[in-house]
Amino acid sequence: MTGLLPFGPSLWLADGATATVAGFRYPTRMVVIRLASGGSVLWSPVAARDALVAEVAALGPVEEIVAPNHLHHLWISDWAGRFPEARALAAPGLAAKRPDLALDGLLSAPWPDSxxxxxxxxxxxxxxxxxxxxxFHAPSGTVLFTDLIQQLPPEANTGWRGAVAxxxxxxxxxxxxxxxxxxxxxxRRAGRAAVRRILDWPxxxxxxxxxxxxxxxxxxVVAEAFDWLGVA
Structure with missing residues (x-):
């Protein structure tokens, strides 16, 4: 686990603990983006460790806490509790999966004006x-994926789980x-259209x-990862 690591102008990464899902071990990472307003967006949060929370708070007010898909929800409420003024936004499907989560809105286009x-x-x-x-974080030219593209370390899973991975x-x-x-x-048509828009980004x-x-x-690398979809 690490604190905030700069990855470009107004962009930081923070690695979290290894998550275990159905016995499979996944490294985890969140992204912190500072907006032009001075506020921050927390993208796919990892565990809200005290030291990490303090680093995030030092960047300025947290405006949004984002679950980019319905699988990445474990620490949304922890961060929302630390920053109650922030909006918790979730991708489609999470509200139905976790009705217990106090979400403030659906993450969908049109995206927030901020x-x-x-x-x-x-x-x-x-x-x-x-x-x-x-x-896509324009100032650094960084695209942010959650689960659609992965590269687990080979040693993360062993035995039959390693073979399955x-x-x-x-x-x-x-x-x-x-x-x-x-x-x-x-x-696949909808998937291709979305990926083409992603690949239009610089x-x-x-x-x-x-x-x-x-x-x-x-x-x-991103284009190659979606070769199977026939995007080219």
Whole structure:
């Protein structure tokens, strides 16, 4: 686990603890974005450790706490409790999954006015597993993925789970869309349209919740990850 690591102008990363889902181990990462207003957006929060909360608070007021898909919800309420003035926004599906969460709104286009000039986003629909919001931080040229692209360290899972992780393409020399997400993409036309919009961004860096960031040929890495969808 780390504190805030600068990753570009007005952009920071924070690695969290390893999460275990169905016995599989996933590294976790959140992104903190400072807006032109001076407020911050917390993207896919990790655990609200005291030291990390203090670093985030030092950047300025937290305006939004974002769950970019309905799978990344574990620490939304913790951060909302620390920053009660912030709005908790969730991608489609989370309100139904977690009716106990005190959410302030659905994360969908049109995006908040406060994002103008700093953040853009695309909803990737048509997947049975989840609907993910992919964001683009314009000042640093960084695209933000949560679960759609992953690259777990090979040693994170061993035994039969390690074999499944390899077969599912969660591990490998390059970040990839896991096989389960490919098979779950029932509306391929909608998926292609969304990915084309993502690839229209001038991507220079890429950040994933489950995998190391990419700073070299990030646009090519993202395009390659979606080759299976026939985007080209």
């Amino acid at each position: 994002w103008a000039g700093t953040l853009d986003a695309v909803t990737v629909p048509g997947n049975r597993i989840t609907t993910e919001i992919v964001a 390899r077969l599912d393409r969660m591990t490998g020399p390059r970040p990839q869309v896991p096989l389960k997400f490919r098979l779950a993409q029932t509306d 991507i220079r860096q890429a950040v994933f919740a489950h995998g190391p960031p990419v700073t070299a040929d990030a646009h090519g």
